[in-house]
Amino acid sequence: MTPVLQRLLTSWPVSRQLLGRDRLGRGPAARSSHSAQLSPRTASAQEVVGSICPYCGVGCGQRVYVQDGVVSQIEGDPDSPISRGRLCPKGSASKQLVSGPSRQRKVRYRRPHGTEWEDLALDEAMDIIADRVIATRRSSWEWEHEGKRTRRTMAVASLGGATLDNEENYLIKKLFTALGALQIENQARI
Amino acid sequence: MAECHPVGFQWVMEAKARGATVVHVDPRYTRTSALADVYVPLRPGTDIAFLGGLINHVLNEGKEFREYVVAYTNAATIVADDFRDTEDLDGIFSGFDPERRSYDPSSWQYEGTVAMPAAGHREWWNGAGSETASSGRRPPARDETLTHPRCVFQLLRRHYSRYTPELVERICGVPRQQFLQVAQLLIDNSGPERTSAFAYAMGWTQHTVGVQSIRAASVLQLLLGNVGRPGGGILALRGHASIQGSTDIPTLYDLLPGYLPMRRAHDHQGLDDFVAGASSRTGQWGHMRAYLVSLLKAWWGESATPENEFCFDYLPRVTGDHGTYQTVQGQLDGSVKGYFLAGENPAVGSANGKMQRLGMSNLDWLVVRDLAMIESATWWLDGPEIETGELRTEDIGTEVFFLPAAAHTEKDGSFTNTQRLLQWHHQAVDPPDDARSDLWFYYHLGRIIREKLAGSDDEVDRPVLDLVWDYPTVGDLDEPSAEAVLSEINGWDASGRPLSSFTQLADDGSTACGCWIYCGCYADGVNQTARRKPGAEQSWVAPEWGWAWPANRRLLYNRASADPAGRPWSQRKAYLWWDEDRRAWTGHDVPDCTTTKPPGYQPTEGASGVDALSGTDPFIMQADGKGWLFAPAGLTDGPFPTHYEPQESPVDNLLHTQQRNPVRRVFSRRHNRYHPSGGASGAEVFPYVVSTYRLTEHHTAGGMSRGLPYLSELQPEMFCEVSPELAAERGLEHLGWATIISARTAIEARVVVTSRMASLDVAGRRLHQVGLPYHWGHNGLTTGDSANDILSFVLDPNILIQESKVATCDIRPGRRPRGAALVELVESYQRRAGIGPETGVSNERG
Amino acid sequence: MKEPRLVPEVEPTSYYGRPVIKAPVWKWAVPAYMFAGGMAGASSVLATGARLAANPALARRARWTASVAIAAGAALLVEDLGRPERFRNMLRVAKPTSPMSMGSWLLTVYGPAAALAAAGDLLGLPRALTRLADWLAAAAGPVVATYTAVLVSDTAVPAWYGARRELPFVFAGAAATAAGGAALVTTTPMHVRPARAFALLGAATELGASQLARRRLGEVGEVYRQGRAGALDRLATLLTGVGGVVTWLWGRRRIGAAVGGASLVAGSLAKRFAVLEAGIQSANDPKYTIGPQRRTVEPGRTGAVADAPPR
Amino acid sequence: MSAADPALGAGYEDPPTRVGFFTDTSVCIGCKACEVACKEWNGVPAGDLDLLGTSYDNTGGLGADTWRHVAFIEQRRPPGTEAGSGELRWLMSSDVCKHCTRAACLDVCPTGALFRTEFGTVVVQEDVCNGCGYCIPACPYGVIDQRRDDGRAWKCTLCYDRLRDHTEPACAMACPTDSIQFGPLDELRQRAGRRLEHLHDLGVEDARLYGHDEADGVGGAGAFFLLLDRPEVYGLPPDPVVGTGELPRMWAAAGAAALTLVASAVAAFAGGRR
Structure with a gap:
């Protein structure tokens, strides 16, 4: 034949x-x-990384699969004694959170009285923000308040974050306290 | 819990499968109610009346766990005779100062001694009061028969004596039979052989009596012996991945890491004055100096020396309430000029969205760091006030920076979950384009600021320049090492070796530790929070997954799971017990007491810290080591939880003439008007109770869910839930539109008519409720009005959290007016209700 | 204090009134194909009959009607596919459990046969071959005309599955009506008398079988009288009736035959659309699925009742 | 080997044990994790954003873009059926393709796009389906549907790709309360029986199994349920039947009709040559 x-x-x-x-x-x-010859993308992923769901306080274990530098799948981690591989609808949507349409990727800048967003380079933005902090802090510094030593600025404040890591919250608290900016708050009080 | 913590709810289902009875108490029938054995609808804001009724019932039936209560709580302690209860002063405790609207707790003290609080407001004892603080040497007087008229037990009985099932029915709208059913279930499932647990979330916290609601549950659970025991306790269900972490390492104004209190402004107060004033000599806080010094060493390293009290002076001082709601008013008054938002969306998530946005319009500059373009970044362009014309984009001078943030998969770091468990998430991929982690942002911001101030010899800049800020950075994005930060949090000794327990912390500057309760999370230089030993390969306590603070202990106060002699209360509920052979405590968990302290241990005279606690004092944070049924200090609004009506309520307080919490924080401002309450004239203009809540499918202020197609399609539009009775009364159509009006603003929502929203009989009248999910805002795939816009700033006096679980409102069919007509509608309602600057602010009725 | 039930127990409940099964997604091309296939199949029978009855004029026209109709039918089928470019997959497998698969293979036989039967002479094919094609077309024709009834019956659609014994006769009748009607239009009156009879017999079969189906369907049968299906069905009956009367009275005259024939053809076409529409209506209303099935499962027992929010 | 192993019947040499779903709706909390996990794994397109007003169900039903659908039913419990529970009851259930033992969609599919997998499940092959639409009205449960502007038919594949790597389907893995249980079908049927007994002992008389019985109209479903009310309350057919069994009689009727057609022709010509 x-x-x-x-x-x-x-x-x-x-x-x-x-x-x-x-x-x-x-x-x-x-x-x-x-x-x-179908096979799941989890089997062929180059890397699997242990993670924790970013949504609520239960702290479900997540497995993040990576293929070519991109997250290819996020699902529950069966090893976690807290969640046993299970996830809620939000946890199950984590991949769409990290790589979906809502993610912003570029710095946006709005000048005072401006009517639209403009572009701004990241390092330039960092520099300007540092200047703003220094200037605002200096112009509002308070050595005393009603005769008692306070050593602070009441002009710089921050809000956030219960969605941040402990290490991030630690740097915020350490830096802002050293700057004398004590009005630091987060969702724990809301 | 099934709504907002579905995966956590699997354990409730496991318990139910093994015969546990699940009781769900909630103004609205939710997905949790659907799976509960007993559903109890109650009026929002009346939790203390309900819990008080249960306390009263337990005491009347003599069903408290007597041996536990006598040994482990301060029930036997005798209170000084100048204490007056709310039953004596018709809703007020002794020590109330009407002008300053605050209490002086000196009349709440134990007889003959002063007890220091473990947490909360501790500044009373600074300065003048400091010498009495150390006088806690003599143990307070106690009557173990619990019959002394001024022992805590009798005061408790008297305080709740009027919280009868009938009163609970009239205040909460809970039928008497159902209340008694719940009480019986709780009693039958408590005691040596059985335990009951409470789980709660914002339903208790977001009230003007928030902390006291949780206190009421603590009192009840202590009476029933359900604290420190497996299957007992009170579990707070946190809404964010690391809300617990953001209070342990507090991006909060009133705390230093590890719940050390922030400094208050006092005349020339040194470090030792501060420690003596803020802590008790006995109990865990007896070691506060070591924790504080170690923190200062972690922050200012070499610059912190004994001579300069370890840079103690560098700390800024608090001079009152500086919570987020005070900060927003600072923005409105022009004192706050610069604002950072890190992963938070106050324009939707915080109360009174209008004030949040107006405040931000007054700023010089605003930095928003988030995954998505949230409403708090775009209010100047398309916020509700732009639509009503209250703001014009061109007139707003705020300079706004939006910096994209990295997701949890794009950075290393740890979350602390709702069970105090630190869990590490590993970076999987790099953040795209300009997106960076907040670790990167704040580290490099600090670095740039320090570089710009490098030459300065201005004393103002000393604290910044002396800061230890040299974290190693990795990769081409110069990402700071999260593990380096964690190791600083964990702490090291003089030679730089990682510490493994806070017992190693010294107060002579030889140790550094960023957060004493986290000491041990990097023990042996190993990231304990990253441990992922499979649950199946461990005990049911699973101690080798992640790391729980403190000391990887999974169940706090577990000493109370054994009787005073160290034997488990029952085999069934054995958790921790004294092993006579090994002369040590052993069990399923890390003991919550000194491992080698025998049950019979009695402290020697003059002992301090934990050594000052006996072998039968499980509550090691308390100065007296006992569970506080009566809180002689630490709470700003009273030693016993007391029912008060919410700030805005359609009914009068049936218990006392004092209508509302006398020391709640109120703010008389143009955009923050309150409604008349109870019988006051004008209250009928806002006849319905409104409550806000979440849905499973969305996440808090929506920033992480309303931009996702797969979540938005599950709950696609902002809606309100009303009962068929209310729908009939107001002509609301299922799937039609409704406008919900308060003195702050009016919002619109689609109408969902459902019998899950209970209409209740309260104080002889039929009361309807309006339910509002608060996820929506004007950005994202699914958009809508924000429920929190109709709420006001009115705060719990202890933690300054807003009352968003209950207010009053009106509701009518149809969409809300657009443009300036909206403002007119709200003003017409204010006029009809006779609302002015003083409405709801004073403490008189109405 | 237990509340009395809100909703009377008798009415079979459903999930917010939503369909239980999915209505067919077929558009106009499918009923059009069923009509074309029916006309073709019956025309082939008519053609062979005419040949045997030495009526070549009728035979030739009927053959051409058949081949044109089946060609159009095939085009309609491909057009209706969600992925027309994959029409070849119809012959990927041969599945006895799938009437559509059997039909596809049938068409691969009948189509060329009908074409050769018609075009054989033109193409100069050997007589025996065109004769064989003619016989083959005549043999396959009736099945082509009726297999589509099996196809629609082998679904969960109440108005079809319930009428599975009668639908083939409805389709056969409609096919005959169409073929006869077509012949009346295309053939000179003198040769067309058998076609007229064929058409009238077809009409009778179609209408009779339809009545039988409706009676057997019981409650479900009402879809054939209501809504778009009812309108189309009445139109079909009207057209077929008028066509029948006109051909009966004036069938001998050219105009009469043409008008009568056309009306019969139109009636047959309308009938196909009526059947499709009735199927869709019976699928979209849950009561036609739940009612009968509930009675077969548990005649007496009832459970809790859905408390659907007030509309 | 269970009585009716469809994979064996479909011609697999030595198929693995048949797997399926048992959905215990009595523990379903209506969180829709299954809907999201399914869509995320299979890349199923998101639907549009409109409030349906049918309790918390804004998905509507199973279809080409909804391979999992959580139903919500708010109802008054009839008097006397259950002790100690409140008036109101909120039923929730995650519906899915039934992967029937005798599958109508599989039987009628003319192109072999739908096929029986070695695991006994039923899958549409996206590289074969030409969108003929026949499976859609054939399914007695109304599961499969045609996807707008794609033309092909789509439905749950019971994560055929994951099964081939011995991984649990995405919805079963995500389900927080194990309402969706995946496993060997025989084992699931025994577990379901025990669960039903347990519920009846607790006084939940309304509990019943649905789709577990091999004697039903589809030979027993590969994904069966424990329901707390009659199936139609959830939008499920009380007595689904696959038509294939009736095919012989249908073809017979067609044959008779064909003969009637021929007879009509003969009669037409018999009436005179002209």
């Missing part, structure tokens, strides 16, 4: 029906080659 005909015969499900056990064409005969 010529190779073409031979390949046609074996690839044509009807012939597989006649030659094989799947007479009615409802099983292996009907299965395409694409279906035959």
Whole structure:
């Protein structure tokens, strides 16, 4: 049999029906080659990273699968004694949170009285913000309040964050306290 | 809990499968109610009346866990004779100063001694009071028969004597039979052999009596012996991944890491005065000096020397309330000029959205760091006030920086979950384009500021320049090492070796530790929070997954799970017990007491710290080591939880003439008017009770859910939930529109008519409720009005949290007016209700 | 204090009135194909009959009607596919459990046969071959005309599955009406008398079978009288009736035959659309699925009642 | 080997044990984690944003873009059926393709796009389906549907790709209360039986199994349920039947009709040659 005909015969499900056990064409005969070698992207991911869901306080374990530098799947971590591999709807939507349409990727800047967003380089933004902090702090510094030593500025405040890591909250508290800016708050009080 | 902590709810389902009875008390029938055995609808804001009724019932039936109560609580302690209860002064405790609207707790003290609070407001004892603080040497007088008229037990009985099932029915709207059913279930499932647990969230906290609601549950659980025991306790269900972490390492104005109090402004108060004033000599806080000094060493390193009291003077001082709601008023008054928002959306999440946005319009500059373009970053362009014309974009001078943030998969770091468990999340991929972690942002901001101030010899800048700020950075993004920060939090000794327990902390500057309760999370230089030993390969306590503070202890106060002699109260509930052979405590968890302190230990004269506590004092944070049924100090609004009506309520307080919490924080401001309450004229203009809550499918202020297609389609539009009775009364159509009006503003929402919203019989009248999910705002795929816009600034006096679980409102069919007509509508309601600057501010009725 | 039930117990409940099964997604092309297939199949029978009855004029026209109709039918089928470019997959497998699969293979036989039967002479094919094609078309024709009834019956659609014994006769009748009607239009009156009879017999079969189906369907049968399906069904009956009368009275005259024939064809087409629409209506109202099934499962027992929010 | 192992019947040499879902709706908390986990794993397109007003169900039903659908039913419990529970009851249930033992969609599919997998589940092959639409009215549960501007039919694949790597389907893994249980079908049926007994002992008389019985109209479902009310309350058919069994009689009727057609022709010509 010529190779073409031979390949046609074996690839044509009807012939597989006649030659094989799947007479009615409802099983292996009907299965395409694409279906035959399906495998989940979790099996072929280059890396699996242990993580914790960013949404609520239960702290469900998550497994983050990575393929070509991109998160390819986020699902529950069966090892976690807290969540046993399970997730809620928000936890299950984590991949769409980290790589979905709502993610902002660029610095946006609005000048005073401006009517639209403008571009601004990140390092430039950092520099300007540092200047603003120093200037506002200096212009509002309070050595005393009603005769008692306070050593602070009441002009710089911050809000956030219960969605941040402990290490991040630690740097905020350490830096702002050293700056004398004690009006630091977060969602714990809201 | 099934609504907002579904995966946590699996454990409730496991308990139910093993025969536990699940009782759900909530103004609204939720997905938790659907799975509960007993659902109890009650009027929002009446939790203390309900819990007080349970306390009264337990005491009347004599069903308290007597041996536990006598040994482990301050029930037997005798209170000084100048204490007067709310029953004596019709709703007020002794020591109330009407002008300053605050209490002086000196009349609440134990007889003959002064007890220091473990937490909360501790500044009373600074300065003048400091010498009496140390006088806690003599143990307070106690009557173990619990019959002395001024022992805590009898005061408790008397305080709640009028909280009868009938009163609970009239105040809470809970039918008597159902209240008694719940009381019986609780009694039947408490005691040596059985324990009951409470789980709560914002339903208790977001009230003008928030802290006292939780206190009421603590009193009840102490009476029933359900604290420190497996299957007992009170679990707070935190709404964010690391709300617990953000109070342990507090981005909060009133705390230093590890719940050390922030300094208050006093005349020339040194470090030792501060420690003596803020802590008790006995109990865990007896070691406060070591914790504070270690913190100062972690922050200012070499510059912190014994001579300069370890840079204690560098700390800014608090001079009153500086919570977020005070900060917003500072913005409105022009004192606050610069504002950072890190992963928070106050324009939707905080109360009174209008004041939040107007405040930000007064700023010089605003920095917003978030994953998505949240409402708090775009109010100047498309906020509600732009629509009503109250603000014009061109007139707003605020300079706004939006810096994209990295997601949890794009940075290393630890969250502290609702069970005090530190869990590490590893970076999987790099953040895209300009997105950076907040670790990166604040580290480099600090670095740039220090570089700009490098040459300064101005004393103002000393604290910044002396700061230890040299964290190693990795990779081409110069990301600071989160593990380096964690190791600083964990602390090290003089030679730089990581510490493994806060017992190693010294107060001579030889140790540094960023947060004493986290000491041990990096023990042996190993990131204990990153441990992921599979749950299946561990005990049911699973101690080798992550790391729980303090000392990886999973169940606090677990000494109370054994009787005074050290034997488990029952085999069934054994958790911790004294092993006579090994002369040590042992069990399923890290003991919450000195491991080698025998049950019979009695402190020697003059002992301090934990050594001053006996072998039968499980509550090691308290000065007397006992569970406080009566809080002689630490709470600004009374030693016993007392029912008061919320700030805005359609009914009068049936218990006392004192309508509302006398020391709640109120603010008389143009955009923060309150409604008349109870029988006062004008209260009928806002006849319905409104409550805000969350849905499973969305997350708090919506920043992390309303931009996601897969979540937005599950709850696609802002809606309000009303009972069929209210719908009929106001002509509201299922799936039609409704406008909800308060003295602050009016919002619109689609109408969902459902019998899950209970209408209740309260104080002889039929009361309807309006339910509002508060996720929505004007950005994202699914948009809508923000429920919190209709709320006011009115705060719990202890922690200054806003009352967003209950207010009054009116509701009518149809969409809300647009533009300036909206402002007119609100003003017309204010006029009809006779609302002025004084409404709801004073303490008289109305 | 237990509240009395809100909703009377008798009415079978549903999930907010939502359909239980999915209505067919087939558009106009499918009923159009069923009509074309029916006309083709019946025309082939008519053609062979005419040949045997030495009526070549009728035979030739009927053959051409058949081949044109089946060609159009095939095009309609491909057009209705969600992925027309994959029409070849219809012959990927041969599944006896799938009437559509059997139908596809049937068409691969009938289509060329009908075409060769018609075009054989033109193409100069050997007589025997066109004769064989003619016989083949005549043999396959009736099945082509009726297999589509099996196809729609082998679904969960109440108005179809419930009428599975009668639908083939409805389709056969409609096919005959269409074929006869077509012949009346295309053939000179003198040769067309058998076609007229064929059409009238077809109409009778179609209308009779429809009545039988409706009676068997009971409550579900009402979909054939209501809504768009009812309108289409009445139109079909009207057209078929008028067509029948006109051909009966004036069938001998050219105009009469043409008008009568056209009306019969239109009636047959309308009938196909009526059947599709009735199927859709019976699928979209949950009561037609739940009611009968509830009675077969537990005649007496009832449970809690849905407290659907007030509309 | 269970009585009706469809994979064996479909011609697999030595198929693995048949797997499926048992959904215990008595512990479903309506959180919709299954809906999101399914969509996220399979890249199913999001739907549009409109409030349906049917309690907390804004998904509406199973379809080409909703392979999992959580139903919400707010109802008054009838008097006397359950002791100690309140008036109001809120039923929740996560609906899914039934992966029937005798599957109508599989039987009628003309292209072999729908096929029986080695695990006994039923899957649409997206590289074969030409959108003929026949499976859609054939399904007695109304599960499968055609996707707008794609043309093909789509439904739950019971995570066929994950099964091939011995991984649990995404919805079952995510389900916080294990309402959705995945596993060997025989084991699930025994577990369901025990759960039903337990509930009846607790006085939950309304509890019943649905789709577990091999004698039903589809030979027993590969994804069956424990319900707390009659199936139609959840939008499920009380007695679904697959038509394949009736095919012989249908073809017979068609044959008779064909003969009637021929007879009509004969009669037409018999009336005179002209």
